[in-house]
Amino acid sequence: MTILTLHPDRLFPAEPTTRGIARALYAGVKDLPIISPHGHTDPSWFAYDQPFADPAQLLIVPDHYVFRMLYSQGVKLETLGIPTEDGSATATDGRAIWRIFAENYHLFRGTPSRMWLDWVFAEGFGIDVRLEAETADHYYDLIDAALKTPAFRPRALFDRFGIEAIATTESPLDPLDHHRAIRASGWTGRVMTAYRPDPVMDPEAAGFLDNIARFGETAGEDVSTFAGYLRAHRFHRARFREAGATSTDHGHPSAFTADLPRAEAEALYETVRSGKASAAEAELFRGQMLTEMARMSIEDGMVMQLHPGAFRSHNPSVLARFGRDKGADIPMPSEFVRNLKPLLDAYGNDPRLTLILFTLDEDTYSRELAPLAGHYPALRLGPPWWFHDSPEGMRRFRQRATETAGFYNTVGFNDDTRAFLSIPARHDVARRMDCGFLAQLVAEHRLEEDEAHEVARALAYDLAKAAYKL
Amino acid sequence: MTILTLHPDRLFPAEPTTRGIARALYAGVKDLPIISPHGHTDPSWFAYDQPFADPAQLLIVPDHYVFRMLYSQGVKLETLGIPTEDGSATATDGRAIWRIFAENYHLFRGTPSRMWLDWVFAEGFGIDVRLEAETADHYYDLIDAALKTPAFRPRALFDRFGIEAIATTESPLDPLDHHRAIRASGWTGRVMTAYRPDPVMDPEAAGFLDNIARFGETAGEDVSTFAGYLRAHRFHRARFREAGATSTDHGHPSAFTADLPRAEAEALYETVRSGKASAAEAELFRGQMLTEMARMSIEDGMVMQLHPGAFRSHNPSVLARFGRDKGADIPMPSEFVRNLKPLLDAYGNDPRLTLILFTLDEDTYSRELAPLAGHYPALRLGPPWWFHDSPEGMRRFRQRATETAGFYNTVGFNDDTRAFLSIPARHDVARRMDCGFLAQLVAEHRLEEDEAHEVARALAYDLAKAAYKL
Amino acid sequence: MTILTLHPDRLFPAEPTTRGIARALYAGVKDLPIISPHGHTDPSWFAYDQPFADPAQLLIVPDHYVFRMLYSQGVKLETLGIPTEDGSATATDGRAIWRIFAENYHLFRGTPSRMWLDWVFAEGFGIDVRLEAETADHYYDLIDAALKTPAFRPRALFDRFGIEAIATTESPLDPLDHHRAIRASGWTGRVMTAYRPDPVMDPEAAGFLDNIARFGETAGEDVSTFAGYLRAHRFHRARFREAGATSTDHGHPSAFTADLPRAEAEALYETVRSGKASAAEAELFRGQMLTEMARMSIEDGMVMQLHPGAFRSHNPSVLARFGRDKGADIPMPSEFVRNLKPLLDAYGNDPRLTLILFTLDEDTYSRELAPLAGHYPALRLGPPWWFHDSPEGMRRFRQRATETAGFYNTVGFNDDTRAFLSIPARHDVARRMDCGFLAQLVAEHRLEEDEAHEVARALAYDLAKAAYKL
The missing domain is CATH 3.20.20.140 (Metal-dependent hydrolases)
Structure with a gap:
């Protein structure tokens, strides 16, 4: 780490x-x-003032800056849980989506998304280790827990x-x-x-x-x-x-x-x-x-x-x-x-x-x-x-x-x-x-x-x- | 000052x-x-080799870099003495024109006009205070006087x-x-x-x-x-x-x-x-x-x-x-x-x-x-x-x-x-x-x-x- | 030098x-x-794996970056030995071509050609003086000799x-x-x-x-x-x-x-x-x-x-x-x-x-x-x-x-x-x-x-x- x-x-x-x-x-x-x-x-x-959903629904699924880059490198939008027009199923497991994101986080080097996300992680959630494959679950757990607290309403x-x-x-x-x-x-x-x-x-x-x-x-x-x-x-x-x-x-x-x-x-x-x-x-x-x-x-x-x-x-x-x-x-x-x-x-x-x-x-x-x-x-x-x-x-x-x-x-x-x-x-x-x-x-x-x-x-x-x- | x-x-x-x-x-x-x-x-x-006219006629009225910027921020060209096509009157009081310019001098921050003008003021006329509303008259008097001297022919x-x-x-x-x-x-x-x-x-x-x-x-x-x-x-x-x-x-x-x-x-x-x-x-x-x-x-x-x-x-x-x-x-x-x-x-x-x-x-x-x-x-x-x-x-x-x-x-x-x-x-x-x-x-x-x-x-x-x- | x-x-x-x-x-x-x-x-x-020809044939005649710049400043392509479509003669004396190049080497200041060429001279051929009119022959002799050695095949x-x-x-x-x-x-x-x-x-x-x-x-x-x-x-x-x-x-x-x-x-x-x-x-x-x-x-x-x-x-x-x-x-x-x-x-x-x-x-x-x-x-x-x-x-x-x-x-x-x-x-x-x-x-x-x-x-x-x- x-x-x-x-x-x-x-x-x-x-x-x-x-x-x-x-x-x-x-x-x-x-x-x-x-x-x-x-x-x-x-x-x-x-x-x-309802709580936000899970980390993937908060930070990946709605952010076209994020999934655009993953898609450009061959990650299927289905695996990221992007909803389809015809309602056919895509990934729903926030943790699995988050892991794909974490494994590919190096793709964002040199981009503003990387700077914004690191700010969200460090300042927003107080995380002190870098996002990568091995910290994916740590991130997911921590963000998911935070989102359930009043401070993140x-x-x-x-x-x-x-x-x-x-x-x-x-x-x-x-x-x-x-x-x-x-x-x-x-x-x-x-x-x-x-x-x-x-x-x-x-x-x-x-x-x-x-x-x-x-x-x-x-x-x-x-x-x-x-x-x-x-x-x-x-x-x-x-x-x-x-x-x-x-x-x-x-x-x-x-x-x-x-x-x-x-x-x-x-x-x-x-x-x-x-x-x-x-x-x-x-x-x-x-x-x-x-x-x-x-x-x-x-x-x-x-x-x-x-x-x-x-x-x-x-x-x-x-x-x-x-x-x-x-x-x-x-x-x-x-x-x-x-x-x-x-x-x-x-x-x-x-x-x-x-x-x-x-x-x-x-x-x-x-x-x-x-x-x-x-x-x-x-x-x-x-x-x-x-x-x-x-x-x-x-x-x-x-x-x-x-x-x-x-x-x-x-x-x-x-x-x-x-x-x-x-x-x-x-x-x-x-x-x-x-x-x-x-x-x-x-x-x-x-x-x-x-x-x-x-x-x-x-x-x-x-x-x-x-x-x-x- | x-x-x-x-x-x-x-x-x-x-x-x-x-x-x-x-x-x-x-x-x-x-x-x-x-x-x-x-x-x-x-x-x-x-x-x-005739003397130049007053400070406004020298430095504002003929300089489209200057009055363009003032105009973009709502200053009327009439108040700056820009002559009209039909000859209808615009401002003629050089001192009044100069005051408007001085009050708005901050608009030129970061522009080449600001650098050129400061050179003209400091090197050209030996002025040692910045142009702003409170120094407008000081500038006007000093430049006006200089323009009447042989050195400024x-x-x-x-x-x-x-x-x-x-x-x-x-x-x-x-x-x-x-x-x-x-x-x-x-x-x-x-x-x-x-x-x-x-x-x-x-x-x-x-x-x-x-x-x-x-x-x-x-x-x-x-x-x-x-x-x-x-x-x-x-x-x-x-x-x-x-x-x-x-x-x-x-x-x-x-x-x-x-x-x-x-x-x-x-x-x-x-x-x-x-x-x-x-x-x-x-x-x-x-x-x-x-x-x-x-x-x-x-x-x-x-x-x-x-x-x-x-x-x-x-x-x-x-x-x-x-x-x-x-x-x-x-x-x-x-x-x-x-x-x-x-x-x-x-x-x-x-x-x-x-x-x-x-x-x-x-x-x-x-x-x-x-x-x-x-x-x-x-x-x-x-x-x-x-x-x-x-x-x-x-x-x-x-x-x-x-x-x-x-x-x-x-x-x-x-x-x-x-x-x-x-x-x-x-x-x-x-x-x-x-x-x-x-x-x-x-x-x-x-x-x-x-x-x-x-x-x-x-x-x-x-x-x-x-x-x-x- | x-x-x-x-x-x-x-x-x-x-x-x-x-x-x-x-x-x-x-x-x-x-x-x-x-x-x-x-x-x-x-x-x-x-x-x-045959040896390269002379310095001009190696570094000037085939390099349009080089002769383009010389041409833009009035050097005739004929004098640089660029071959013609109709086969009519152009310069063939490599040393003479090289001298023209050397005399005009200042034209390449600030261009990538200059950096590449200096690398070729210094790293490639071990030359330790700058190319200019007075070093033209030194360069020519040194490069020409090197090209005849096995190390430059x-x-x-x-x-x-x-x-x-x-x-x-x-x-x-x-x-x-x-x-x-x-x-x-x-x-x-x-x-x-x-x-x-x-x-x-x-x-x-x-x-x-x-x-x-x-x-x-x-x-x-x-x-x-x-x-x-x-x-x-x-x-x-x-x-x-x-x-x-x-x-x-x-x-x-x-x-x-x-x-x-x-x-x-x-x-x-x-x-x-x-x-x-x-x-x-x-x-x-x-x-x-x-x-x-x-x-x-x-x-x-x-x-x-x-x-x-x-x-x-x-x-x-x-x-x-x-x-x-x-x-x-x-x-x-x-x-x-x-x-x-x-x-x-x-x-x-x-x-x-x-x-x-x-x-x-x-x-x-x-x-x-x-x-x-x-x-x-x-x-x-x-x-x-x-x-x-x-x-x-x-x-x-x-x-x-x-x-x-x-x-x-x-x-x-x-x-x-x-x-x-x-x-x-x-x-x-x-x-x-x-x-x-x-x-x-x-x-x-x-x-x-x-x-x-x-x-x-x-x-x-x-x-x-x-x-x-x-």
């Missing part, structure tokens, strides 16, 4: 002077509350993690019962929803026509007209704001936007409602709706988030057997300069709009996103996203975006995760990497240390709170 | 051995004269900055009176023009048809034929060479080139002259004219520069109210391999041609530009341009281009600025970053120190002088 | 703690045997270099006589071929129709039908496997794949055989054949390699006078996500397939390749290729690919060279850079040192052996 320790200097630059500065900067931000303005935790956890963890506010993400089709239950419970943790209308805005979404029908019904609006459809959005946005939402989120294939004359938009909606929209018409509708969302954000103050650029469910065999979100979403080249122009022409200069941009195409950081955000008052840059939520990904983001967009056109960190236990680990990685980046600027006399302290705090706390109006 | 100092080791790597090498390399190049072969200073400054600064040669950029429509006045004045500072024919080569340029009419008239050529139009170019190129020009400069949307049969080129010119060229025909004409310019460069020896890849005036509201060049030019993906082929097929192997390539798309450094420049005798790589004229931008350029193109297919530094006071600061940043890059090669035993000294001098001085034939 | 030494710490990070870790990691891998699973050495060298070098296995690359039109001769000779060095069917799979290849005719004849198959053509592939693949081949290699313009219904594939083959295939049909055929090759790999176990993205012979003047592979191949943007989908839809989840991907477009590392390889069991990432087989190229590869694909979806190092003497230098650079990368992870407490030792060994030896089934 090998010792597991989290080194206090982890992720800081090795050069001693720079490391010393990084340590000092980090000391000033490490205990700041966590603002988690974008993520995918399950609000029912906080509503009902969701609300206890929420407090322990120092979460000041956390956003979940729901579709307009969601009744928001869990969020209502949270409020009704008297518990004071701040859990907000966010408005994610993809299922009713993307004509290519599964069940789109049914979705807009239900969307209209629950809003009490006739969605057979574009006007009624837009009113239904206003209704649901208001409903979400009542459940604490301060933001909307849009996961589109591209950053394409449009701002059609009203009659054309209405005709397009007709086509879309007929179920016969072509791929190009579907893209046009999504683009038009982003501009409509911007218009509504100007009215109601909700911050917009745009997450473009994933080829979803690239692997049809995995999709057919295991469904969506199984680690087979692959980034594509993204374009922002022409795609965002219609929306920006309309509202890019409007101080009432905040549009936060994310990308999976790092090439756009210095070429497109930083120049755009360094000019348009409405634009801000989200943190490195998904595959780039990683030490090297964060370093590249700061290196490429800062000189043109500065720090103040960015919005701090988002964890974007449903892996609740990893949230503090992820924020900690971000704080450490930002402090390391700032320490380098200080050590190279490109920024003064007193200013670096201010920026470190902004990146860890202030900017997220301000940008998301929390 | 906080002290403002420029640390002597600024921008050098923090690791002590590497820093020591960087210091030694920099000591060998820091006092070399400045060769500024590409830029946008105003020749009337040198012709008439353009020619005095030219001498103080150690400028050996500086190029301005003019259109063929420019009578070059200021350049003539410089020569007539007996002042011995070397100020050259450069031939920038975009207004008469780009059918989509504002006033294009009027431009070519005037272009022909001043040349005494009948530009109703392509032959006459080309003769007019020859005339103006000769006129520019008489005003010291050794280079031409081409700011095109893309690097597209063409080499049409003469009859097709003539027919294309007919179309273009009719004012009815399509976007594709306009692009074809620009591409054809790049090849024509290469042909003329082979005749007259002028070095060509190509600056492609900006989406100009992306923000129509800002364009309508404030005009062009207001910080709303946004880079686009660029392609060189297919686009340059027609020109390279014709002249890429000709030792009489030098074509210097710039890019806003850093992805092309290692993928396209370094392989092209590492093969074609006619090609050289310009320094990191515009948004990439920055410490991280320079580091990426050397890291990505050097291994394939070497150092000797690059051409040293260009400041590309009209911010006259920042010129020494910009060259100093480039020299420091290049010395830091070389120091890392030496510290990692990838280059010997005696060789690094030679390369440092080449990058700071020799290569620019040679490439631009100065 | 200046001393030439190879510093024992070359390429290691300068920061002392990190360097110490790098040294320790490197000590564990530096003497591991060389696995060279992909390259272009000439099997006749090993078959007949191919087999002696093979042993001295510690090569455990090396692959050459042959076309299906090659009779593999040299490989047969190697086996017949009783020499025990392991030299394998690899199956490179581009000449019979690319309808745009020179002599394609003749090629498939010969391809069919030698296989005893009627290639007038697609079925016969596929059988001929099976025949030749078996023939190659008998000559030790464990892999196929495919150098395509793009990563495009197709998986047509059989009747369409047959019709496409008809078109291709007619010699009238359009560019699009040629691309479709190449893409279809990649999927056919995957199908056969699943049958016979050969590992597939795909090298897409070069614009071959970009310079028509150089092509006409000197032929292909003269340093004028230029990378283009590459796309993998959509292009590979047909092949991956068919076989991406098949554990019997290994498809190793290379790229010249570094942007795809983090955006496309690492996410694909981090999911599909059939995919692995080849090392940084060609222009990116360089210290900075290797660093970028690990920085961008590791966090998403891990280390174990990569396949160690390939030298990909015909410059036999540079092979140990290239592997040494890769080992040093990987150890440096790992040392940084250790120094930043992102990986434990005992794990780094395991990974270092995997990257230097184990992964190549496993991926290529050696």
Whole structure:
């Protein structure tokens, strides 16, 4: 067995002077509350505060970062207990799943998953030996036992993690019962929803026509007209704001936007409602709706988030057997300069709009996103996203975006995760990497240390709170 | 108030051995004269040697790097005194403008503007406190007073900055009176023009048809034929060479080139002259004219520069109210391999041609530009341009281009600025970053120190002088 | 004269703690045997063990990295003795060629060629002064003399270099006589071929129709039908496997794949055989054949390699006078996500397939390749290729690919060279850079040192052996 320790200097630059500065900067931000303005935790956890299931169900089965890597090296998803679309059986023995994971833990060397998991093991559960085949059962027993204690209930963890506010993400089709239950419970943790209308805005979404029908019904609006459809959005946005939402989120294939004359938009909606929209018409509708969302954000103050650029469910065999979100979403080249122009022409200069941009195409950081955000008052840059939520990904983001967009056109960190236990680990990685980046600027006399302290705090706390109006 | 100092080791790597090498390399190049072969200073400054106006008019109003960032954070351009297209009033009180700038100076943390400005304040004006709200008036008074002294007249600064040669950029429509006045004045500072024919080569340029009419008239050529139009170019190129020009400069949307049969080129010119060229025909004409310019460069020896890849005036509201060049030019993906082929097929192997390539798309450094420049005798790589004229931008350029193109297919530094006071600061940043890059090669035993000294001098001085034939 | 030494710490990070870790990691891998699973050495060298010709013929004339750079700075290829297509004379005096090289050796500063060459000079030939004009003759005499000794015969070098296995690359039109001769000779060095069917799979290849005719004849198959053509592939693949081949290699313009219904594939083959295939049909055929090759790999176990993205012979003047592979191949943007989908839809989840991907477009590392390889069991990432087989190229590869694909979806190092003497230098650079990368992870407490030792060994030896089934 090998010792597991989290080194206090982890992720800081090795050069001693720079490391010393990084340590000092980090000391000033490490205990700041966590603002988690974008993520995918399950609000029912906080509503009902039930214990999490076994270690495998907590840490492996729902984490596509984890099973993706195992799958890439030949581990069958069935043996990891990933549920199937047709309900046919897969592994259910948490201990057996955990052993496979432990035997293959070396595959995660050099990945952020490894750092997050080690944090969960060491800080979360107090484990002091490394995960490997021979410690698999030790881990399983220890985590399983801990999960049965009150200290590992969701609300206890929420407090322990120092979460000041956390956003979940729901579709307009969601009744928001869990969020209502949270409020009704008297518990004071701040859990907000966010408005994610993809299922009713993307004509290519599964069940789109049914979705807009239900969307209209629950809003009490006739969605057979574009006007009624837009009113239904206003209704649901208001409903979400009542459940604490301060933001909307849009996961589109591209950053394409449009701002059609009203009659054309209405005709397009007709086509879309007929179920016969072509791929190009579907893209046009999504683009038009982003501009409509911007218009509504100007009215109601909700911050917009745009997450473009994933080829979803690239692997049809995995999709057919295991469904969506199984680690087979692959980034594509993204374009922002022409795609965002219609929306920006309309509202890019409007101080009432905040549009936060994310990308999976790092090439756009210095070429497109930083120049755009360094000019348009409405634009801000989200943190490195998904595959780039990683030490090297964060370093590249700061290196490429800062000189043109500065720090103040960015919005701090988002964890974007449903892996609740990893949230503090992820924020900690971000704080450490930002402090390391700032320490380098200080050590190279490109920024003064007193200013670096201010920026470190902004990146860890202030900017997220301000940008998301929390 | 906080002290403002420029640390002597600024921008050098923090690791002590590497820093020591960087210091030694920099000591060998820091006092070399400045060769500024590409830029946008105003020749009337040198012709008439009048004092600069107030601090805001000198450092904020003309600097789109500065007001772009302020604008992105909600500062109105009107309050910064940016002149409007319709002549409607904007702020005129330099002190008030300066205060807004000072209050927002933290926005520039981590940007090259911050480093250049601090240099201007500390080295240029001898200021020893940091710019912030409470020092705004102190700064304003001090700079304003300095600008009224002879030491801050353009020619005095030219001498103080150690400028050996500086190029301005003019259109063929420019009578070059200021350049003539410089020569007539007996002042011995070397100020050259450069031939920038975009207004008469780009059918989509504002006033294009009027431009070519005037272009022909001043040349005494009948530009109703392509032959006459080309003769007019020859005339103006000769006129520019008489005003010291050794280079031409081409700011095109893309690097597209063409080499049409003469009859097709003539027919294309007919179309273009009719004012009815399509976007594709306009692009074809620009591409054809790049090849024509290469042909003329082979005749007259002028070095060509190509600056492609900006989406100009992306923000129509800002364009309508404030005009062009207001910080709303946004880079686009660029392609060189297919686009340059027609020109390279014709002249890429000709030792009489030098074509210097710039890019806003850093992805092309290692993928396209370094392989092209590492093969074609006619090609050289310009320094990191515009948004990439920055410490991280320079580091990426050397890291990505050097291994394939070497150092000797690059051409040293260009400041590309009209911010006259920042010129020494910009060259100093480039020299420091290049010395830091070389120091890392030496510290990692990838280059010997005696060789690094030679390369440092080449990058700071020799290569620019040679490439631009100065 | 200046001393030439190879510093024992070359390429290691300068920061002392990190360097110490790098040294320790490197000590564990530096003497591991060389696995060279992909390259272009000439099997006749090993078959007949004849001495190499003079220094220029060994180190300059065949190395496009070397003469490309000289050419870019105005050195005529004729003066370097590059043979012409029409057989017209070029320089033949090795010493004169060598002097030109020596005079221009400074051009290689900062390039990997410089590091490889210095290794060849110092380690290979024991030279202790730097190459420059005044040492040109000393070098020439010393290398020329060495080449006449038994120690510099191919087999002696093979042993001295510690090569455990090396692959050459042959076309299906090659009779593999040299490989047969190697086996017949009783020499025990392991030299394998690899199956490179581009000449019979690319309808745009020179002599394609003749090629498939010969391809069919030698296989005893009627290639007038697609079925016969596929059988001929099976025949030749078996023939190659008998000559030790464990892999196929495919150098395509793009990563495009197709998986047509059989009747369409047959019709496409008809078109291709007619010699009238359009560019699009040629691309479709190449893409279809990649999927056919995957199908056969699943049958016979050969590992597939795909090298897409070069614009071959970009310079028509150089092509006409000197032929292909003269340093004028230029990378283009590459796309993998959509292009590979047909092949991956068919076989991406098949554990019997290994498809190793290379790229010249570094942007795809983090955006496309690492996410694909981090999911599909059939995919692995080849090392940084060609222009990116360089210290900075290797660093970028690990920085961008590791966090998403891990280390174990990569396949160690390939030298990909015909410059036999540079092979140990290239592997040494890769080992040093990987150890440096790992040392940084250790120094930043992102990986434990005992794990780094395991990974270092995997990257230097184990992964190549496993991926290529050696």
